[in-house]
Amino acid sequence: MSKFVVQTNDAPQAIGTYSQAVCITGGETVYLSGQIGLDPASMEMVHGIDAQIEQVITNLKAVIVASGGSLSDVVKLNVYLTDLGNFSRVNEVMGKHFNQPYPARAAIGVAALPRGALVEMDAVAVLDK
Numbered sequence: 001m002s003k004f005v006v007q008t009n010d011a012p013q014a015i016g017t018y019s020q021a022v023c024i025t026g027g028e029t030v031y032l033s034g035q036i037g038l039d040p041a042s043m044e045m046v047h048g049i050d051a052q053i054e055q056v057i058t059n060l061k062a063v064i065v066a067s068g069g070s071l072s073d074v075v076k077l078n079v080y081l082t083d084l085g086n087f088s089r090v091n092e093v094m095g096k097h098f099n100q101p102y103p104a105r106a107a108i109g110v111a112a113l114p115r116g117a118l119v120e121m122d123a124v125a126v127l128d129k
Helices: 049-066 084-097
Strands: 003-006 021-024 029-035 074-081 104-109 119-126
Touching: 021 049, 029 049, 049 084, 049 119, 074 084, 084 104
Parallel strands: 074 104
Antiparallel strands: 003 021, 021 029, 029 119, 074 119
């Protein structure tokens, strides 16, 4: 098994001991670290749940593109919400960015997220190489 790190300036830089993503076995499988609603240019959190969901997906997309793929390559998505009442908003925004067949998904309610984020998402993508 071989692995390599994916890094792009189009998504927020890692704020801890992790990589934006790691590709396995020639780059077909990409494990994407969790993204929160940080604007990569300012490293500041965008305001409001809708803006954060959009930014999270934009950040995930940037990392996937840097790995050679697209959002259509996502096979598994984990969503972490500080308020599960916002789950319908996640569905609405996802509907604008993902097409069928949709990725498998889990939605998890959490007490808190880094930097006061309201939502975080991580993903696994399988690239057509």
